[in-house]
Amino acid sequence: MIEHSDKTLGRPTRKSAQGTLFDIEPDWREQWWGMPSFEMCDATPQYRITVNFMTAEDVAAFAKATGIPATTRSDTAWYPHQTHLNGSFAWDGEPTDSRYPICIPSKGRAACQKTGKALDRLGVSYRFFVEETEYDEYCRFLPSERVVRMPFHDLGQGSIPARNFIWEWAKEHGYKRHWTVDDNITGFLRCTNNRRLCVRGGGFFRAMEDFVDRYDNIAMAGPHDKGFVPDRGEKLTPFLLNSRVYSCILLDTTLPDRWRGRYNEDTDLSLRLLKQGFCTLLFRALLMDKGNTVGVRNAKPLPGGNTDNVYATGDHRRAFAESLREQHPDVVKVVWKFNRWHHQVDYAPFARNTPVLKAGVVPTATNNEYGMKLVRTKGEDAAL
Numbered sequence: 334m335i336e337h338s339d340k341t342l343g344r345p346t347r348k349s350a351q352g353t354l355f356d357i358e359p360d361w362r363e364q365w366w367g368m369p370s371f372e373m374c375d376a377t378p379q380y381r382i383t384v385n386f387m388t389a390e391d392v393a394a395f396a397k398a399t400g401i402p403a404t405t406r407s408d409t410a411w412y413p414h415q416t417h418l419n420g421s422f423a424w425d426g427e428p429t430d431s432r433y434p435i436c437i438p439s440k441g442r443a444a445c446q447k448t449g450k451a452l453d454r455l456g457v458s459y460r461f462f463v464e465e466t467e468y469d470e471y472c473r474f475l476p477s478e479r480v481v482r483m484p485f486h487d488l489g490q491g492s493i494p495a496r497n498f499i500w501e502w503a504k505e506h507g508y509k510r511h512w513t514v515d516d517n518i519t520g521f522l523r524c525t526n527n528r529r530l531c532v533r534g535g536g537f538f539r540a541m542e543d544f545v546d547r548y549d550n551i552a553m554a555g556p557h558d559k560g561f562v563p564d565r566g567e568k569l570t571p572f573l574l575n576s577r578v579y580s581c582i583l584l585d586t587t588l589p590d591r592w593r594g595r596y597n598e599d600t601d602l603s604l605r606l607l608k609q610g611f612c613t614l615l616f617r618a619l620l621m622d623k624g625n626t627v628g629v630r631n632a633k634p635l636p637g638g639n640t641d642n643v644y645a646t647g648d649h650r651r652a653f654a655e656s657l658r659e660q661h662p663d664v665v666k667v668v669w670k671f672n673r674w675h676h677q678v679d680y681a682p683f684a685r686n687t688p689v690l691k692a693g694v695v696p697t698a699t700n701n702e703y704g705m706k707l708v709r710t711k712g713e714d715a716a717l
Contacts, residue, residue: 342418342422342526342528342707343372343526343527343528344376344415344526344527344528344564344565345376345415346374346375346376346527347374347375347376347377347379361570361571361572363696364572364688365571365572365618366696366697366698366699367543367696367697367699367700367701368540368543368544368571368618368700368701369523369525369540369618369619369700369701369702369703369705370525370700370702371524371525371571371618372525372526373524373525373526373527373568373569373570373571373617374527374568375566375567375568376527376564376565376566376567377565377566377567378411389405392404392405392407399412400413400414401414402414418528418530421709421710422528422530422707422708422709422710423530423531423532423533423707423708423710424523424530424531424532424533424534424535424705424706424707424708425532425533425534425535425705425706425707425708425710426533426534426535426536426703426704426705426706427456427534427535427704428455428456428457428534428535429456429457429534429535429536429537429538429539429703429704430456430457430458430538430539431457431458431512431538431539431542432538432539432542432546433503433508433509433510433511433512433542433583434459434460434503434506434508434511434512435452435457435458435459435460435512435514435538436459436460436462436481436499436502436503436511436512436513436514437449437459437460437461437462437514437515437516438461438462438463438492438495438496438499438513438515438516439461439462439463439471439516439637439638440463440464440467440492440495440637440638441467441636441637441638442516442517442635442636442637442638443463443467443470443471443473443474443475444474445635445636445637446461446474446516446517447516447517447518447519447635448514448515448516448517448518449461449475449479449516451518451519451520451521454520454533455521455532455533455534455537455538456534457537457538458479459479459514460479460480460481461475461479461480461481461516462481462483462495462498462499462502463480463481463482463483464483464485464486464487464495465482465483465484465485465486466486466487467486468480468482481502483495483498485498490595491595491596491598492592492598493592493593493594493595493598496513496592496598497591497592499511499513500513500584500586500591500592503586504586504587508586509585509586509587510542510545510546510583510584510585510586511583511584511586512538512555512581512582512583512584513582513584514580514581514582515580515581515623516638517623517635517638518580518581518621518622518623519622519623520532520621520622521537521556521619521620521621521622522559522619522620522621522622523537523618523619523620523705524559524562524564524617524618524619524620525618527564527565528564529559529562529564529620530707532619532705533710534704534705535702535703535704535705535706536703536704536705537619537703537705539703540619540701540703541554541555541556541583541616541619542583544572544614544616545583545614546691547690547691547694548612548688548689548690548691549689549690549691550610550611550612550686550688550689551585551611551612551613551614551688552584552585552588552606552611552612552613553578553582553583553584553585553602553603553606553611553613553614554578554582554583554613554614554615554616555578555579555580555581555582555583555614555615555616555621556581556615556616556619556620556621557573557615557616557617557620557621558579558580558620558621558622558623559620559621559622562617562620569617570617571616571617571618572614572615572616572617572618573614573615573617574612574613574614574686574688575607575612575613575614575680575683575684575686576603576613576615576680577599577600577603577604577613577678578599578603578613578614578615579599579600579603580599580621580623581621581623582599588606590602590605590606594656594660595656596649596652596653596656596657597653597656597657597676600657600676600678601657601660601661604660604661604664604665604678607680607683607686608683610686611686612686612687612688614688650673650674650675651667651674653674653676654667654668654674654675654676655667657676657678658676661678664678664679664680664682665677665678665679666679
C-alpha cells in the first residue's frame with residue numbers, strides 16, 4: 334500500500350477565523366507530547382446562504398448546474414463539494430497489542446457481537462466474559478481461550494455483575510488497569526486534520542494507555558464516540574478532561590470503588606471518581622464507532638444485551654434520567670428536549686481536577702505515531 338501524508342487529505346478550514354478577546358490557545362500541546370500528531374482547525378462555514386426550491390425538478394436542475402449532489406432529502410451542502418473519503422484511506426500498521434487486558438462483558442450476542450471483530454482487524458487480543466449458561470454457545474464462535482465463564486446467570490441487574498466480576502478478575506491477575514468494553518463497537522478511528530479515518534493496525538490502544546500511565550490521578554479514560562467529534566466543527570483539542578467515560582473504558586483496577594445501580598453506570602462511576610478528586614479523560618484524537626442498541630440511529634438494534642431485562646421498563650429514558658438524579662442530585666437534572674427525557678450533568682464543579690504527572694516523567698517534544706501510517710485502501714471499511 335502507498336503511504337500518504339495526513340495533511341494533504343485535510344478538509345478546507347478557515348484561514349483566518351475572527352478571534353475574540355477570550356480566544357486563548359489551549360495548553361493541550363504541553364500534555365500531548367509523545368502522542369500521535371493531531372490538528373483540528375475550525376472547519377465551520379464562514380458564510381451561509383439559504384437557497385429555496387419550489388419543485389423537485391428545480392433541485393435537480395440546481396445540482397446539475399453547480400455540481401453539488403443535492404436531492405430533495407438534502408438539508409445542507411458545501412461549495413465547492415467536499416469529497417468524502419469513505420473506503421479510500423485508513424490508518425494501517427503492524428498490530429501492537431494492548432498493555433492491559435481488554436475485557437468484553439456480553440450476553441446473548443455470541444453470533445452477532447461486533448467488538449471482537451473490530452479488535453481482530455486491529456490485531457488486538459481480548460476476552461469475552463459471559464454467563465455460565467452461555468459459555469458453550471460463545472465457544473462455538475470464539476476460541477475458548479478468549480471466553481471467560483462467569484459463575485452466575487440472569488441476575489436481572491444488567492451488566493453490573495459482569496463488570497464487577499471483570500474488575501475482581503483483573504485485580505486477582507495483578508493488572509493495574511483493565512479495559513471494560515461494550516460488545517457493540519463496530520470500529521476504531523483516528524481523528525486529525527478534520528478527518529476521521531478507520532484504524533486497522535498500529536498501537537491504537539497502547540497510545541491511550543501510555544498517555545494515562547504518565548499520570549497519578551487519571552482513574553478512567555477511553556475513546557470518545559465519533560458522533561461527538563465532528564470533522565467539520567470548531568477547533569478541538571485531542572482530549573476532553575473530566576466528563577463521563579463510557580463504553581470503552583480504561584479503568585484503574587486498584588481503586589476500591591465498584592460498579593453499582595442499573596442504569597447509567599458509566600456516568601455514575603465517572604461522577605463518583607470526579608467527586609473524589611480524580612480525573613477522567615476522553616480521547617478525541619482516538620475514537621470508537623459505537624453501535625446503538627436503544628436509540629434512534631439503528632432501525633434494527635442488536636438482539637441480546639440488556640434490551641430485555643433493563644431497557645424494557647416502559648419509558649426507560651426517564652427511568653435512566655431519574656435514577657442518575659437520585660444518585661447525584663447536586664449535579665444532575667432531568668430535562669425534556671428533542672422530544673424525549675434526558676439527564677443533564679453539570680461537570681463544571683470538576684474543572685479544577687488537574688492531571689498530575691508521575692515523578693520522573695519527562696516530556697519530549699516529539700510525536701509518536703505508534704506505527705499508524707495513512708494508506709490508500711481497497712475500499713472495504715476505511716473512512717467515515
